[in-house]
Amino acid sequence: MPNAYLLEGLRTPVGKANGYYRDIIPEHLFAALLRELRHRHPDWPVDEVLAGVALGTGGNMARYALLEAGFPEELPGTTLDMQCGAGLRTLIAAEAQLKSGLSTAVLAGGMESNSLAPKRQYHPRDFRFVDEATYFTKASFVPSSAGPDELTEAAARAAGQFGVSKADMMAWTIRSHERAGSSREIIETIIHPVNGKTADQAVRPGLSLEQLAATQTSSLIDHTNTAHLHDGAGVYWLGNEAFCEQTGIQPSFRIVASAVAGGPPGLAPLGVIWATEKLLRQTGISVSTIDLFEINESFAVKPLAFLKHWGISPEKVNIFGGNLAYGHPFGASGLLNTLHLTLALKHTGSRLGLVAAGVAGGLGAALLIEQLKP
Numbered sequence: 461m462p463n464a465y466l467l468e469g470l471r472t473p474v475g476k477a478n479g480y481y482r483d484i485i486p487e488h489l490f491a492a493l494l495r496e497l498r499h500r501h502p503d504w505p506v507d508e509v510l511a512g513v514a515l516g517t518g519g520n521m522a523r524y525a526l527l528e529a530g531f532p533e534e535l536p537g538t539t540l541d542m543q544c545g546a547g548l549r550t551l552i553a554a555e556a557q558l559k560s561g562l563s564t565a566v567l568a569g570g571m572e573s574n575s576l577a578p579k580r581q582y583h584p585r586d587f588r589f590v591d592e593a594t595y596f597t598k599a600s601f602v603p604s605s606a607g608p609d610e611l612t613e614a615a616a617r618a619a620g621q622f623g624v625s626k627a628d629m630m631a632w633t634i635r636s637h638e639r640a641g642s643s644r645e646i647i648e649t650i651i652h653p654v655n656g657k658t659a660d661q662a663v664r665p666g667l668s669l670e671q672l673a674a675t676q677t678s679s680l681i682d683h684t685n686t687a688h689l690h691d692g693a694g695v696y697w698l699g700n701e702a703f704c705e706q707t708g709i710q711p712s713f714r715i716v717a718s719a720v721a722g723g724p725p726g727l728a729p730l731g732v733i734w735a736t737e738k739l740l741r742q743t744g745i746s747v748s749t750i751d752l753f754e755i756n757e758s759f760a761v762k763p764l765a766f767l768k769h770w771g772i773s774p775e776k777v778n779i780f781g782g783n784l785a786y787g788h789p790f791g792a793s794g795l796l797n798t799l800h801l802t803l804a805l806k807h808t809g810s811r812l813g814l815v816a817a818g819v820a821g822g823l824g825a826a827l828l829i830e831q832l833k834p
Contacts, residue, residue, distance in 0.1 A: 461559050462558060464559050464698055464699075464714070465558075465699055465714055466829065467605060467696060467698060467703075469569075469795055471650060471655045471799055473521065473653070473654065473657045474660045474661060474787035474789055475661045476662055480654075480655060480657050481617050481655065483576075484655060485573060486572055486576070487524045490569060491524075491526070493569065493693055496528060504565065505703065508557070508563055508568070509568075510522060510537075510539075510566060510567070511539050511548040511550060511569055511791075512541070512549055512792070513571055513795060515646040518610075520537060520538070521539045539584045542825070543790060543821065543823075544756070544788065545818075545823060545825045547569060547794035548793075548798065548815065548817050551795075554566040554698045555698070556696060559700070564702040564706070565697070566697075567696070569696060570792035571789075572790045572792050572793075581594070581595045599600050604823065605821040608725065609726070609820065611759075612727070614725070614727055616679075617727055618680070618730050618759075619761045619764075621727070624769070626676070629682050630669060630676070632760040632784070633672060633684060636760075637667045638667075638781070639780055639785070642665065643781060644663075644796050646803060647660075664790065685759065686760070690789040692792050700831040703711070703763060711728075712802075712806070713802050715741055716812070716825075717742065717743045717828045718832050719736075719825070721735040722734070722822055722824075723822050724822050725822035727822065729818040731766065731819050731824025731825070732762050732826070733819060733824070735817075735826035739826045749809070750812045752810050752814075753776055753813065753815075756782070756818065757783035757784045763777050763778060778800075779804050780804060794825070798827065806831065808832065811831055814827070823830055
């Protein structure tokens with residue numbers, strides 16, 4: 461079976477909702493990255509473009525973006541929706557296509573704009589319809605028979621299950637900002653400037669625990685331990701052996717394995733654990749052999765529960781900070797995580813890294829990556 465290699469990836473700076481990209485549609489953000497990669501590698505082949513999205517602006521956004529970027533009309537594009545796991549899911553789909561031989565090269569990524577999220581309303585005959593003046597901002601992830609799906613409540617349950625306190629979560633938020641601030645020069649190597657912006661808008665390296673605590677609410681899960689609303693995009697060019705032979709490329713990173721898992725919707729943040737358990741079970745690999753982890757930080761409880769479950773050192777997790785600092789543009793978030801993981805493996809000279817996301821509706825996705833030695 462062929463291998464799937466991560467060849468080169470880029471992301472935009474992440475903007476706050478109604479910030480950097482308040483007037484820029486997500487397709488244009490994604491197209492800017494596609495255009496740049498095509499400029500760098502005009503002779504590299506590509507068989508398909510995959511893009512993940514959660515909110516979306518309608519239609520096949522991957523197809524729109526690739527045409528906007530100047531790719532030929534013959535190139536197909538497919539848009540996937542797995543909510544905040546969508547970007548990571550496109551990498552898993554690309555891996556399958558490359559290992560099966562269906563494709564030799566795929567551009568896979570994600571995009572999101574909270575700034576320009578469409579106003580959505582259920583049809584009057586839909587039992588969820590309220591009235592003509594009421595729009596919904598969060599889709600229904602599961603039927604009522606499957607239990608509650610409110611994510612903040614799910615995060616609170618996960619925190620209770622693993623004994624994670626609000627102080628623990630706020631401290632992790634501060635850590636995320638501190639590490640993101642000190643890693644800026646490293647992270648900038650995979651950022652492609654868009655609209656004149658070169659740095660992530662939300663990172664606050666000087667944020668203190670006292671400042672954060674002064675703004676907290678009485679709720680266990682609030683803005684002090686939750687990623688806010690953001691815009692951004694990310695993409696990776698992937699190929700298999702046939703691609704490498706054709707181009708003469710010596711790949712640096714190989715996808716070892718991946719997994720998608722499900723669990724109770726009311727504990728959705730724990731999808732990072734479920735997917736990792738499934739991946740390790742399928743491969744027979746021990747968690748102790750994995751050098752670094754990138755755990756999506758839509759909620760601080762995710763990496764903290766992950767650490768407690770596996771009993772691993774915090775120094776192995778999100779070494780450059782995470783989404784609490786950089787931002788969480790839903791459909792692109794998994795791409796940011798993966799790009800940061802490959803950078804971390806390269807920076808530390810480590811071999812194995814795992815990226816995982818917990819997803820609304822009670823889902824999880826995980827990807828195991830190996831840095832190849834020349």
